[in-house]
Amino acid sequence: MGISKTEIFTEDQNTIAAFAKAFAHPARVAILQHLFKIxxxxxxxxxxxxGLAQPTISQHLRELKQLGLIKGSVEGTSVCYCIDAKNWEKMKKTMAQFLDQDIVSKENCC
Amino acid sequence: MGISKTEIFTEDQNTIAAFAKAFAHPARVAILQHLFKIxxxxxxxxxxxxGLAQPTISQHLRELKQLGLIKGSVEGTSVCYCIDAKNWEKMKKTMAQFLDQDIVSKENCC
DNA sequence: TATATTAATCGTAATATTGCAATAAAACAA
DNA sequence: TTGTTTTATTGCAATATTACGATTAATATA
Known part of the structure; x- marks a missing residue:
């Protein structure tokens, strides 16, 4: 139905999915890479x-900000964004726990 | 427009987004965790x-299979799925390169 | 062969996401 | 104050995703 049944999953699973969703669009990946580089x-x-319109970028920035991965501070008429290092580390730990799992038995049916 | 402008992003950015999309739903996270555990x-x-219907699970499995993260082999009437260890490692490297970025200068405007 | 079992596919409804034009809001400058 | 610049918000169209009932396909078994 286009709606995820979040209630049937663990908090951990929903958290991983939420973080992954932040990276699930190339524009957000590009934004984060740029914030790291500069x-x-x-x-x-x-x-x-x-190469996206201003409202589109603004929307992506809001999503990243809501997740806590970036911070923004007003500087006159412009707004300055940067990585929230603390939360980025927390996210990394959560994702690493998921990504670094080891397969129990190597010899399966596949 | 509900459609990502993949053509304006680098291959790397699109690859990261594609992998992240695989984890951007708790059901797929749960499936992968279970495949690792068992x-x-x-x-x-x-x-x-x-707790999802059979066609829904089947759909999620297909997405994971298309990305190469899991393999499936027919065993009589049932189908046996497991992690594709080789591709999982490749994916991990790609994601790690993105997640493990370091901020150039710690003292910014934020 | 007929029947059961299991998984994939089809079709469709409900909801989410992406993108942008238009507009509003906020801060500064003249 | 009036205009300028920059960013956020609103509203909407196009497309994607999620979920499942119904059906089909494939294999095994009686």
């Missing part, structure tokens, strides 16, 4: 850097 | 384990 924070520069 | 491969057991 030593000073960015603003509407992202609109030029990435 | 030493022998699973089939329709996943339908019982996870």
């Amino acid at each position: 030593d000073s924070c960015i603003c509407g520069e992202l609109v030029n850097e990435i | 030493d022998s491969c699973i089939c329709g057991e996943l339908v019982n384990e996870i």
